[in-house]
Amino acid sequence: MAAPYQAPVSTLPKPAVPKWSPPAPTSEDLDWAKLRSIDLSLLDSQDPAVVSDLIQTTKRAIKEDGFLYLTNYGVSLDQVRRQFDLAQYLHNNISEEDKQRLLWDPSTGLYAGFKRRLGWKREAGEFDGIEQFNFYRDEFADQDRLPECIRPFMDEITVFCEYLTNSVNRRLLTLLSRVLELPDDYLWANVQSHGGPVGDGYFRHALFYPLDEQTQQKREAVRMYGHTDYGITTLLFSVPVTALQIFCKDKKWRFVKYNPGALVVNLGEALEIISGGHFKATLHKVADTPTDQQNLQRLSLVLFNASRGDLRLRPVVESPLLQREGMVLEQGVFREFKKLIDAGAPVPTNKEWREVQISMRNQVGPKERFKDTIIVRVGRGNEAVDFTVHEHKLRASSPFFEAALSKDWKEARERLIKLPEDDPEDFDMYKFLMYGGRNYEELMNGRGPQHVVHAYAFGEKVQARSFQNNLMKVLLASIHRLFGTLMEGEDLESAIMHLRWMVDIFYTRLPPMAPGRMLTADLVIVLFHREPTLINDDAWTVEFMKDVAASSIVFGAKTALVRLNREAGYFVRSWDK
Numbered sequence: 102m103a104a105p106y107q108a109p110v111s112t113l114p115k116p117a118v119p120k121w122s123p124p125a126p127t128s129e130d131l132d133w134a135k136l137r138s139i140d141l142s143l144l145d146s147q148d149p150a151v152v153s154d155l156i157q158t159t160k161r162a163i164k165e166d167g168f169l170y171l172t173n174y175g176v177s178l179d180q181v182r183r184q185f186d187l188a189q190y191l192h193n194n195i196s197e198e199d200k201q202r203l204l205w206d207p208s209t210g211l212y213a214g215f216k217r218r219l220g221w222k223r224e225a226g227e228f229d230g231i232e233q234f235n236f237y238r239d240e241f242a243d244q245d246r247l248p249e250c251i252r253p254f255m256d257e258i259t260v261f262c263e264y265l266t267n268s269v270n271r272r273l274l275t276l277l278s279r280v281l282e283l284p285d286d287y288l289w290a291n292v293q294s295h296g297g298p299v300g301d302g303y304f305r306h307a308l309f310y311p312l313d314e315q316t317q318q319k320r321e322a323v324r325m326y327g328h329t330d331y332g333i334t335t336l337l338f339s340v341p342v343t344a345l346q347i348f349c350k351d352k353k354w355r356f357v358k359y360n361p362g363a364l365v366v367n368l369g370e371a372l373e374i375i376s377g378g379h380f381k382a383t384l385h386k387v388a389d390t391p392t393d394q395q396n397l398q399r400l401s402l403v404l405f406n407a408s409r410g411d412l413r414l415r416p417v418v419e420s421p422l423l424q425r426e427g428m429v430l431e432q433g434v435f436r437e438f439k440k441l442i443d444a445g446a447p448v449p450t451n452k453e454w455r456e457v458q459i460s461m462r463n464q465v466g467p468k469e470r471f472k473d474t475i476i477v478r479v480g481r482g483n484e485a486v487d488f489t490v491h492e493h494k495l496r497a498s499s500p501f502f503e504a505a506l507s508k509d510w511k512e513a514r515e516r517l518i519k520l521p522e523d524d525p526e527d528f529d530m531y532k533f534l535m536y537g538g539r540n541y542e543e544l545m546n547g548r549g550p551q552h553v554v555h556a557y558a559f560g561e562k563v564q565a566r567s568f569q570n571n572l573m574k575v576l577l578a579s580i581h582r583l584f585g586t587l588m589e590g591e592d593l594e595s596a597i598m599h600l601r602w603m604v605d606i607f608y609t610r611l612p613p614m615a616p617g618r619m620l621t622a623d624l625v626i627v628l629f630h631r632e633p634t635l636i637n638d639d640a641w642t643v644e645f646m647k648d649v650a651a652s653s654i655v656f657g658a659k660t661a662l663v664r665l666n667r668e669a670g671y672f673v674r675s676w677d678k
């Protein structure tokens with residue numbers, strides 16, 4: 102049997118906290134969502150039929166509604182109400198100074214701290230009448246990050262959140278793991294983030310103030326726009342002020358009815374994706390309250406459970422359910438996600454997934470969130486390969502792409518850049534380095550130095566200096582290794598090969614005086630110094646020999662060697678860190 106929640110026994114005196122008095126529920130006859138109720142205590146039942154029934158009901162609820170009521174989860178109505186007392190106390194007593202000091206900054210990818218009634222950014226936006234205080238791991242760990250008024254009560258809030266995470270959510274994840282026919286602890290051990298009372302998730306004290314008529318009209322009856330939560334599970338305490346609406350299967354918005362003491366649970370996008378679309382992250386919003394509740398404040402307590410940040414979102418193909426039934430493409434989030442990933446979009450980590458949503462565009466679907474991506478089609482006809490990359494990264498990587506994506510170009514409108522003359526291998530390296538790849542083996546991926554030379558010339562075309570510099574370091578490193586063994590036998594042959602590739606490609610594809618050409622000339626001077634007979638080789642072009650002559654007049658072989666060693670030595674140390 103799961104142990105029930107027990108509030109800690111405080112030894113220190115605490116200020117008296119006025120009771121939160123639950124407003125009267127609406128008496129209006131509204132279009133209610135018919136949500137299933139899951140009695141969590143039944144998970145402990147000795148009767149296998151009861152447990153199996155529970156799992157079947159859960160399965161239906163999460164497949165069809167994505168929302169459910171959770172009852173008998175181990176916290177009594179009085180214990181829940183005490184937390185509402187504390188949330189009300191926080192909102193009534195937080196000082197102006199603390200509101201300023203603890204003002205949130207969603208551009209960091211976290212909602213931590215205090216939200217004013219002025220929109221979803223740190224900077225003041227439109228009035229929305231919603232205040233919140235959001236407790237993340239760091240708020241629990243450091244008193245300075247908390248409003249002074251709530252500090253004496255953190256023992257209770259902490260133990261409460263620990264119970265919600267480690268007992269309620271863990272049992273809920275057991276149920277969900279069983280639906281996926283995976284071991285009981287699968288989601289808890291592999292997907293749930295750990296550490297502190299809320300892992301990477303957060304606990305929210307939200308207060309919705311009533312809106313004046315003018316704001317109400319402006320917001321067209323919506324307090325919080327339709328969205329899906331990005332995490333794994335969201336635990337909302339059912340509140341008497343009706344406002345939460347969910348988008349039902351028949352495409353109608355319906356209200357969630359007050360169910361005293363119950364948790365309203367919904368699943369987030371991470372779980373929809375992990376479950377291959379078997380679980381549903383349901384669209385929901387906070388709408389205006391019914392007329393008989395219009396002047397009421399709506400206090401709402403929520404625990405958002407987050408997945409481990411380092412995981413990359415992908416369906417758990419280990420699940421027998423997925424193996425048997427395949428993926429479900431009915432669910433919008435997963436469908437869009439799959440489409441984008443199949444098209445080659447980079448798979449985000451869970452941390453990126455949630456931070457992008459919080460910092461860039463609040464409350465938008467995955468399509469919108471991926472909007473920054475663009476396709477680069479490299480090569481011709483059957484040989485062409487499509488690469489999906491982030492527009493802002495591509496723009497920042499080169500003035501060529503920056504221009505191609507500037508406002509009125511066709512490329513920018515179609516979100517497709519065609520490079521028929523170029524080689525997909527080159528762009529593959531380009532993309533790897535553009536995303537900060539620094540592993541030599543991965544970059545080379547079975548390729549030889551001639552590919553690096555070739556890609557360097559591609560860098561010239563798109564004017565990507567940083568790309569070229571990185572490739573030159575790679576070339577120098579491999580030449581350095583060969584020179585290091587004093588160029589005897591095979592190594593000498595190999596060094597000569599490298600330089601021939603560089604000369605061949607750079608003297609056909611780079612313009613006169615390009616740094617790549619000059620560096621090649623330097624390298625060849627060193628080579629000639631070791632092996633003077635090579636000077637008479639007919640294969641060197643006149644144009645190239647002119648640069649060699651110019652370079653050797655200025656620097657001489659010795660200086661060229663010193664420069665080369667310095668450059669290459671630097672590279673060898675800095676790579677692969």
Ligand SMILES: O=C(O)CCC(=O)C(=O)O
Nearest residue numbers: 307330337345385387401
């Ligand atoms: O307050 C509520 O009932 C819902 C809030 C919500 O959907 C959210 O913050 O994600």
Ligand SMILES: [Fe+2]
Nearest residue numbers: 328329330385
């Ligand atoms: Fe939500």
